[in-house]
Amino acid sequence: MTISANHTAPDQTSKAPTGDALTEAAKKFGITAEDYMLPARHQIEMVDPDGRLKPEGEQGTEPGHEYPLPGDEELLAAYEQLVVGRRVNDQNSALVRQGRMAVYPSSHGQEACQVAAALCLSDGDWMFPTYRDAVAVMTRGVDPVQVMTIFRGDWHGGFDPLKHKVGIQCTPLTTQLLHAVGVAHAAKLRGEDTVVLAMCGDGATSEGDFHEALNFAAVFHLPVIFFVQNNKYAISVPLAHQSVAPSLAHKAVGYGMAGERVDGNDVVALLAVLDRAVKLAREGSGPLLVEANTYRMQAHTNADDDTRYRENSEVAEWRAKDPVNRMRTYLTDRGLLDDDGEARIREKAEAVATQLRDGLSEDVPVDPQELFRHVFAKTTPQLKEQSALLADELARDAASSTEEAGK
Secondary structure, three states, X not given: OOOOOOOOOOOHHHOXXXXXXXXXXXXXXXXXXXXXXXOOOOOEOOEOOOOOEOOHHHOOOOOOOXXXXXXXXXXXXXXXXXXXXXXXXXXXXXXXXXXXXXXXXXXXXXXXXXXXXXXXXXXXXXXXXXOOOHHHXXXXXXXXXXXXXXXXXXXXXXXXXXXXXXXXOOOOOOHHHHHHHHHHHHHHHHOOOOOEEEEEEHHHHHOHXXXXXXXXXXHOOOOEEEEEEEOOEEOOEEHHHOOOOOOHHHHHHHHOOEEEEEEOOOHHHHHHHHHHHHHHHHOOOOOEEEEEEOOOOOOOOOOOOHHHOOOHHHHHHHHOOOHHHHHHHHHHHOOOOOHHHHHHHHHHHHHHHHHHHHHHHOOOOOOOOHHHHOOOOOXXXXXXXXXXXXXXXXXXXXXXXXXXXXX
């Protein structure tokens, strides 16, 4: 929040709302503020792991927590991105083994969360991803090679955040939530209808930045959706060692915002829940916390040995809940997807994989002086000194190599 010289808020829009805000939001659904903030008693799940649409009474909905089925076009678009996302995850893991990337935190098994997070937003909205959300960034429309540039060890993030309205992926845990809240606050001060989606994992909910971001967003009634992908592990630490709350979505009530939990491998339910969350945030209902129960099928990164902290039987149990297979079965059974449609989607996914292979196999010219150019807007005397030392060393090395070649 920007404070003026006399320590007063710059205008009335930055003041915290009254306690009536939650009551007004709850009135839209004919429920109490407490029922509005608390998640439904059961997680929202529309399509079961076998790809069958569940009866409406078994989807976890209740008064104030009802969700219409997304449209067929939205579901087909989501499935296409699921297939592309799975191929991207597998291709990137292969590129790491080939030495074309330094590291890759795969979202294999979490693709439904990735796709729904991107598709629920409008062009003018912002998304702040974690380091594991490359598929979400690509689904948002960022060039795949540009997305993966940061994992190749380049000095920059690979794409323009302002152009795509997507924050740069970064390793520090939970810092992106504070950035998201700042953008939402700025948008509110400007009178814009921007919605911000801030992504994080279950491990992030144990960080102080998580508390600060949610509390600030709630106090100033900001249009932020905190999307927690609960994949059951913070690297190697299981959720049971992080929190004993009934669910992570229940944390919402402590901040005075609405919470909901959803099957994170059911892209149909994810789209329904996130679409409504975006609508509520845009209408001025304040921030929301959505917890998606999912699972990281592969190791934390290529440097992790997940067999040290989880059993193969647990992984196998979640493999049966695969989001891609679930959605394929559902669309096929409904007659929305046939063999030709599947082939077209697979062809597109392979084209993206080829683009990644070709783009990340190119040798990028290295200019050591880039180490100093973009650290500060105005180069400091210390950086100038270091730059000169490096330039001198490189010049001497080049002269020595020339001399050796002439012998």
